[in-house]
Amino acid sequence: MIDHPIVYQADQIFVLLKHWLIGQLPSSVQPAAGVLLSVVVIICLFPALFAVTTIIERKGLGRMQNRLGPNRTGPFGILQPIADGIKSLTKEDIVPTSADGVVHFLAPVLLVVVVFMGFAVLPMGRNMALTDMDAGLLFFFAIGASTELSVFMAGWSSRNKYSLLGAMRAVAQMISYEVPLLLSSVAVVMITGSLSLNKIVEAQNHYTWGLPHWYIFTPWGLAGFLIFCIAATAETNRSPFDLPEGESELVAGYHTEYSGFKFALFFLGEYVGMFSISGLGATLFLGGWSAPLQILNFIPSWFWFFSKLMAAICVFIWMRGTFPRLRQDQLMNFAWKFCLPLVLTNLFVTALWRFLGEGWLRWALCTAILVVVYVAMARAEMRSGHFGSRRYRYAE
Amino acid sequence: MTFAFYVIAALTVAGGLAAVLLRNTVHCALAVTIAFAGLAMLFLDLDAQFAGFAQILVYIGAVAILIVFAILLTRNSETPRDGVFSRNWFAGLFVAAAIFAVLGWAVLHSIAVLPNHAAVPAVTVAQIGQALVGRYVLPLEIVALLLTAAMIGAVIIALDEKGRTK
Numbered sequence: 001m002i003d004h005p006i007v008y009q010a011d012q013i014f015v016l017l018k019h020w021l022i023g024q025l026p027s028s029v030q031p032a033a034g035v036l037l038s039v040v041v042i043i044c045l046f047p048a049l050f051a052v053t054t055i056i057e058r059k060g061l062g063r064m065q066n067r068l069g070p071n072r073t074g075p076f077g078i079l080q081p082i083a084d085g086i087k088s089l090t091k092e093d094i095v096p097t098s099a100d101g102v103v104h105f106l107a108p109v110l111l112v113v114v115v116f117m118g119f120a121v122l123p124m125g126r127n128m129a130l131t132d133m134d135a136g137l138l139f140f141f142a143i144g145a146s147t148e149l150s151v152f153m154a155g156w157s158s159r160n161k162y163s164l165l166g167a168m169r170a171v172a173q174m175i176s177y178e179v180p181l182l183l184s185s186v187a188v189v190m191i192t193g194s195l196s197l198n199k200i201v202e203a204q205n206h207y208t209w210g211l212p213h214w215y216i217f218t219p220w221g222l223a224g225f226l227i228f229c230i231a232a233t234a235e236t237n238r239s240p241f242d243l244p245e246g247e248s249e250l251v252a253g254y255h256t257e258y259s260g261f262k263f264a265l266f267f268l269g270e271y272v273g274m275f276s277i278s279g280l281g282a283t284l285f286l287g288g289w290s291a292p293l294q295i296l297n298f299i300p301s302w303f304w305f306f307s308k309l310m311a312a313i314c315v316f317i318w319m320r321g322t323f324p325r326l327r328q329d330q331l332m333n334f335a336w337k338f339c340l341p342l343v344l345t346n347l348f349v350t351a352l353w354r355f356l357g358e359g360w361l362r363w364a365l366c367t368a369i370l371v372v373v374y375v376a377m378a379r380a381e382m383r384s385g386h387f388g389s390r391r392y393r394y395a396e
Numbered sequence: 397m398t399f400a401f402y403v404i405a406a407l408t409v410a411g412g413l414a415a416v417l418l419r420n421t422v423h424c425a426l427a428v429t430i431a432f433a434g435l436a437m438l439f440l441d442l443d444a445q446f447a448g449f450a451q452i453l454v455y456i457g458a459v460a461i462l463i464v465f466a467i468l469l470t471r472n473s474e475t476p477r478d479g480v481f482s483r484n485w486f487a488g489l490f491v492a493a494a495i496f497a498v499l500g501w502a503v504l505h506s507i508a509v510l511p512n513h514a515a516v517p518a519v520t521v522a523q524i525g526q527a528l529v530g531r532y533v534l535p536l537e538i539v540a541l542l543l544t545a546a547m548i549g550a551v552i553i554a555l556d557e558k559g560r561t562k
Binding site for chain 1 (some may be wrong): 420422423426429446449450452453456457458460461463464467468493520521
């Protein structure tokens with residue numbers, strides 16, 4: 001169906017537009033101009049999406065909490081993000097006297113730079129990845145690991161106990177959940193046989209009886225996807241894992257001492273981080289830009305990618321409005337004593353799936369192993385009291 | 397030797413020098429991170445994707461964070477009044493210069509030892525992976541076992557003793 005000229009042109013509209021624009025330039029600067037154009041589009045697009053997301057989030061949370069949400073700026077309050085942007089630009093930039101000036105300034109800048117770099121390898125549509133890197137997934141995680149450093153820099157340089165505590169919590173949490181995040185993605189790499197995100201999408205872009213071959217529709221894929229979602233939520237410090245910025249105990253965590261546009265940069269960094277991790281999850285398990293049904297292939301591929309991304313964002317918002325925050329000990333126990341063994345089991349199951357060959361046997365065996373391990377571990381953990389009420393060591 | 401090489405090399409050397417010369421230990425740790433990032437970019441400049449990304453993932457994502465945590469958790473990160481420099485820095489400088497000279501000498505003479513490898517080898521990540529789980533699987537397993545033993549040891553040291561906990 002993609003062969004139809006109109007469908008093809010709608011699918012490739014941004015690629016064709018880019019080629020046409022670059023074609024206007026002399027050939028010596030064309031490669032550099034192509035990269036520059038893509039980067040500018042990414043840097044403009046995701047902050048715009050961020051503005052849309054803030055209004056969805058505030059309106060949605062308002063609904064869930066039985067209130068209206070912002071409704072003063074523009075019709076139904078939809079111009080609120082613009083007002084917020086102007087406000088944060090015109091506010092005074094306060095740096096604490098005892099703060100470490102250079103590091104305090106560099107932390108939000110580093111966060112935003114690093115977070116945007118993840119989009120370099122994400123395929124946002126057919127032929128729509130900025131670079132087709134051989135080790136795209138590795139690049140994504142390598143870049144993601146650098147955000148911890150900027151969080152630490154922000155917390156430490158503020159010279160504030162709340163900031164430092166928030167930063168320590170954030171770094172500990174991000175390191176802990178990076179392990180299940182990485183290992184759940186390794187299952188996808190094992191089946192695809194490639195670290196390139198483009199190849200991972202191509203491998204899922206097949207249909208049987210009009211239904212897609214997404215990895216989420218396999219036992220190991222479903223288990224991996226669920227662990228990936230939990231770890232991604234923790235990695236982006238979103239509720240119910242938002243302890244690093246727990247207002248009731250830490251004011252605002254590592255960005256307590258930031259104001260004006262630097263605070264807006266942290267805010268932007270958090271949301272763009274959510275976009276990139278949701279995009280990665282969609283690419284790894286939900287077939288990236290491929291359509292959910294074969295007959296829907298006439299809708300452009302970029303539409304599907306961004307629909308999946310926004311659906312993931314809506315789930316993030318939904319979870320924020322639904323779940324209470326975890327405790328620090330529950331958070332760590334959950335990562336190391338539950339997610340890690342489960343994700344290791346999933347790796348074993350994935351290998352089994354790869355070598356058992358086609359047939360119902362591998363479905364039955366893989367599902368059985370995962371369910372048995374999940375139930376056994378959850379029961380054992382509940383009985384040992386790791387997830388129940390807290391046992392205090394010093395205050396009794 | 398391209399323009400990019402000189403920029404990255406200057407950044408790396410500057411990061412390394414700052415790590416040694418700055419007074420505040422946390423600043424030193426952050427400066428070391430710049431040097432790590434510079435090294436990673438040098439690897440990428442040489443088309444060694446795996447080495448470059450592993451450098452970022454391991455050194456910036458883990459080692460730098462570990463250094464910073466160690467500084468913060470073991471003692472006060474404030475700079476002592478009499479500075480952080482050791483009194484016998486001259487001996488240290490001598491040792492460092494000697495090691496650098498030996499390494500430089502070895503690198504400069506390696507072309508004579510390996511004449512067939514003059515051309516740039518094109519090694520993809522997939523090839524490295526296949527070599528790791530194919531030909532070099534035994535060393536990989538041994539390293540994995542060693543690391544697991546080290547991790548269990550660390551956990552046991554950090555574990556509360558049975559009688560003391562409630």
